[in-house]
Amino acid sequence: MIEESLFLPFQNGQLHIRHFSQHPAGIPVVLVHGSIENGKIFYSKSGKGLAPFLAKMGFSVYVPDLKGRGKSTPPISRHLRYSQTETITQELPVIYQFIAERHPKQKQHWMAHSWGGVLILAFLARHPSISLGSMAFLGTKRSISVVHLTKIWRVDVLWSGLGEILTRVYGYLPAIEWKFGSDNEPAIFYRQVRSWVRDTQKWIDPEDGFDYRAAFTRQQVAPTLYLTGQADDHLGHPTDVQRLMKEVGNPSDRFILLSKKNEHLADYDHISILTSPHAEQDHFPLLVDWIKQHST
Numbered sequence: 545m546i547e548e549s550l551f552l553p554f555q556n557g558q559l560h561i562r563h564f565s566q567h568p569a570g571i572p573v574v575l576v577h578g579s580i581e582n583g584k585i586f587y588s589k590s591g592k593g594l595a596p597f598l599a600k601m602g603f604s605v606y607v608p609d610l611k612g613r614g615k616s617t618p619p620i621s622r623h624l625r626y627s628q629t630e631t632i633t634q635e636l637p638v639i640y641q642f643i644a645e646r647h648p649k650q651k652q653h654w655m656a657h658s659w660g661g662v663l664i665l666a667f668l669a670r671h672p673s674i675s676l677g678s679m680a681f682l683g684t685k686r687s688i689s690v691v692h693l694t695k696i697w698r699v700d701v702l703w704s705g706l707g708e709i710l711t712r713v714y715g716y717l718p719a720i721e722w723k724f725g726s727d728n729e730p731a732i733f734y735r736q737v738r739s740w741v742r743d744t745q746k747w748i749d750p751e752d753g754f755d756y757r758a759a760f761t762r763q764q765v766a767p768t769l770y771l772t773g774q775a776d777d778h779l780g781h782p783t784d785v786q787r788l789m790k791e792v793g794n795p796s797d798r799f800i801l802l803s804k805k806n807e808h809l810a811d812y813d814h815i816s817i818l819t820s821p822h823a824e825q826d827h828f829p830l831l832v833d834w835i836k837q838h839s840t
Contacts, residue, residue: 545599549615550606552642554635560615561639562587562607564599571677571839572647573603574639578658578684579737580717580725582614583607585657585818594655594831597824601832604647608639613727620728622715628663628736629751636667640674651677653835657818658780659737662686665792666749668766669759676766678838680831683772683780683814686788687744695778704738711735747791760792767796769834771827773812774803780814802827 545566552559562583575586575595586607587593595605610631612620643652654664654676661684668674688699703724711717717734719725729737736750747757770789772780782801789797802808802817809822817823 545596547596552638554611554616554638557611557617559611559635559639560609560617561642562595562609563605564595564607565604566599567602568604569647570599570602570604571835572643572650572652573598573605573835574643574652574654575605575607576636576654576656576660576664577607577610577613578656578660579734580719580727580729581657582727583609584614584726585815592819592824594818594823594828597828598832603653603835606639606643611635612730620716620730622731624716624730625732626730627732627751629749631663631733632666632749633670636663637671640667651675651839653677653679653838655680655831656682656684658683658685658814660684662740662788665760665765665788666756669756669763670754672759672763678766678768678834680769680771680834681785682817683776683785684770684788685780685784686740686747686791688741688778688781688784689744689787690778690781690783692777699741699778704742707734707738744787757791760794764794765792767798767838768792768794769831770797770799771802771817771830773810773814773817774801774805775811775813776817777813780817800827800830 548563550561550563577583577585587595595607598605609616611626612624656664661681707717711731716731717729719728770785772782772785802812804811809826
């Protein structure tokens with residue numbers, strides 16, 4: 545299997561894209577990571593993970609590290625003034641075009657973990673001419689409405705409260721140093737994510753006022769499969785995942801709750817939905833079937 549690092553010039557640095565493929569001309573699949581993480585959520589040194597699994601199934605898989613994360617440069621620091629809006633309006637379009645040039649006659653299929661799905665949807669809302677074959681999101685929500693002690697402690701107190709204090713001190717969210725996540729976050733990007741997570745009513749871009757929810761009333765995006773785990777109690781709670789589905793309002797979308805009650809092999813949480821040893825035989829094949837269903 546081909547496993548290589550591609551580097552794409554972007555602004556004042558370069559984007560790192562990890563490419564997995566047994567057949568370079570295979571159907572292109574793009575995997576977008578979420579907040580305070582990087583592309584390694586989809587692959588490991590031992591060859592496990594969603595990216596190598598899909599490559600073994602015949603797809604040509606691309607895993608970008610968003611700007612400053614993973615091997616993308618420049619690294620996150622107090623000097624990197626980079627926003628979520630720039631990811632949506634500039635970075636994801638560049639990645640899409642790069643893949644389109646490598647696969648000029650094939651529809652792309654995009655998947656994401658957690659916040660990566662929100663970024664993809666926002667990107668498509670602003671670019672209605674772009675047509676994907678399908679999408680699939682794992683543990684993706686746009687805002688959090690559920691309230692319980694775990695959510696209050698981890699989201700309200702640690703990520704939002706302490707996170708803001710640390711961002712003021714460091715000039716960026718130091719998620720690695722403080723063990724919030726696997727990668728750091730630019731200050732502007734972090735604060736924009738936080739504002740969307742808090743606002744369960746409106747979905748407005750803080751930089752130019754673009755109304756994403758209104759955009760989805762005028763257009764329909766590719767069929768999307770939403771997966772989340774029974775044990776994901778706040779970062780991808782089933783209630784909030786389905787609330788996002790309603791915001792997008794696509795009648796062809798499908799929701800699956802991964803749980804032992806529903807005859808799956810585990811009650812997955814926000815991370816184990818991608819890293820569990822059960823995933824390759826349990827729900828990863830559902831993603832393969834979804835792509836194939838929408839590739840004709």
